[in-house]
Amino acid sequence: MKLILPSVCLVPLLLACKQPTPNSDEQALAFEDSLTSGSQIGLQPMEVALTLDDGPAPESLPLAKKLRDLEIPVSYFMIGVNIQSHPQVTREIAELKFTTGAMAGKPATIIANHSWDHKRKNSEIACIACDGTEYANMEITKTDALIRGYVTQANKPFFFRAPGGNFFRRDVPEEVKSLNEINKDLSKYIGPFFWDVSGDVEPVCLKESAEKCGDYYMGQIRRKGRSHGLIILAHDIHEKTRTMLLGDGKYPGIIAQMKREGFKFVHLDKYPAALSKFGNVPRNEFGEISFKANRVADKTYNFDVKVKGASKIEVFIDRLQQPLFSGAGNTLQSKQAITTGGQRIFVIKGFDASKKQIAQGSRSIDLPY
Numbered sequence: 001m002k003l004i005l006p007s008v009c010l011v012p013l014l015l016a017c018k019q020p021t022p023n024s025d026e027q028a029l030a031f032e033d034s035l036t037s038g039s040q041i042g043l044q045p046m047e048v049a050l051t052l053d054d055g056p057a058p059e060s061l062p063l064a065k066k067l068r069d070l071e072i073p074v075s076y077f078m079i080g081v082n083i084q085s086h087p088q089v090t091r092e093i094a095e096l097k098f099t100t101g102a103m104a105g106k107p108a109t110i111i112a113n114h115s116w117d118h119k120r121k122n123s124e125i126a127c128i129a130c131d132g133t134e135y136a137n138m139e140i141t142k143t144d145a146l147i148r149g150y151v152t153q154a155n156k157p158f159f160f161r162a163p164g165g166n167f168f169r170r171d172v173p174e175e176v177k178s179l180n181e182i183n184k185d186l187s188k189y190i191g192p193f194f195w196d197v198s199g200d201v202e203p204v205c206l207k208e209s210a211e212k213c214g215d216y217y218m219g220q221i222r223r224k225g226r227s228h229g230l231i232i233l234a235h236d237i238h239e240k241t242r243t244m245l246l247g248d249g250k251y252p253g254i255i256a257q258m259k260r261e262g263f264k265f266v267h268l269d270k271y272p273a274a275l276s277k278f279g280n281v282p283r284n285e286f287g288e289i290s291f292k293a294n295r296v297a298d299k300t301y302n303f304d305v306k307v308k309g310a311s312k313i314e315v316f317i318d319r320l321q322q323p324l325f326s327g328a329g330n331t332l333q334s335k336q337a338i339t340t341g342g343q344r345i346f347v348i349k350g351f352d353a354s355k356k357q358i359a360q361g362s363r364s365i366d367l368p369y
């Protein structure tokens with residue numbers, strides 16, 4: 001997964017536009033919360049599903065075996081070009097079965113589709129649909145041809161996650177509907193999957209030690225995992241992430257910490273009835289929201305937001321963990337410089353006087369370049 005840099009809100013205008021504070025694990029990931037996550041596939045409080053993306057790499061296999069020995073089910077969202085480079089690693093990971101515990105004899109892993117090369121033309125930010133629906137179809141079907149042998153038997157599901165979780169060009173359900181129309185075979189897929197907890201490719205982890213990164217993960221896991229189940233995202237191709245997961249002597253790693261604190265590791269398909277068909281993305285939307293954006297100058301927009309009954313409104317863009325703007329009351333106006341065009345997704349949250357969230361919605365707007 002490539003990190004989406006905060007490319008907006010760099011020029012504070014009418015309202016103070018706070019710079020994100022590092023290690024802000026008190027902030028919800030607004031965009032992710034609104035799409036397929038642990039609670040939406042039926043995971044119960046204290047249940048966690050571990051997903052490892054962007055592999056496989058040669059180092060993926062020893063980690064996979066250790067996780068299997070610890071009785072941790074893992075879903076691997078793999079990239080086609082890496083499967084092609086490491087077919088034996090892929091096969092061995094795919095065939096891992098638990099040898100101990102209640103799950104002995106059952107598959108320890110699920111192999112899933114995470115695009116062909118995790119790239120897009122002319123951009124550092126990965127995105128499945130930015131180069132068009134046909135291109136997205138090619139990305140998914142090329143990888144499908146490689147993983148098919150590992151997922152057709154024994155009712156294993158076909159899972160999909162977009163690179164970086166990004167669709168961008170259009171709203172996710174719209175884009176996936178088009179994909180289903182041009183390729184009926186894709187209807188066997190479930191997803192797109194998002195996640196509740198992540199961070200190993202964000203600055204908080206890139207700049208800090210494996211232990212600090214683990215603390216960041218544990219902060220999110222403790223805060224969110226007691227009220228609903230969690231999909232956890234990490235990238236096993238990175239050495240620091242592998243250390244964060246399993247520790248290194250002095251540092252126990254987050255798997256041991258989660259086990260000690262009573263979190264239960266489950267497979268991503270533990271509750272098949274709750275899994276959405278491909279494109280049927282559940283939207284965690286509620287409350288009454290009105291959201292308008294008007295261009296007032298080059299790369300400058302006036303936003304007009306209303307949330308019925310709110311005492312405070314927050315508006316996020318894409319994956320920014322801090323609001324793009326926020327303010328008291330049920331109506332909020334703000335002028336913002338947005339320097340990057342294209343499809344941008346705004347998430348609006350409303351809170352009542354007791355700080356309880358009473359509204360959430362996402363709106364996508366195609367801004368000119």
Ligand SMILES: [Zn+2]
Nearest residue numbers: 001053054164
């Ligand atoms: Zn990725």
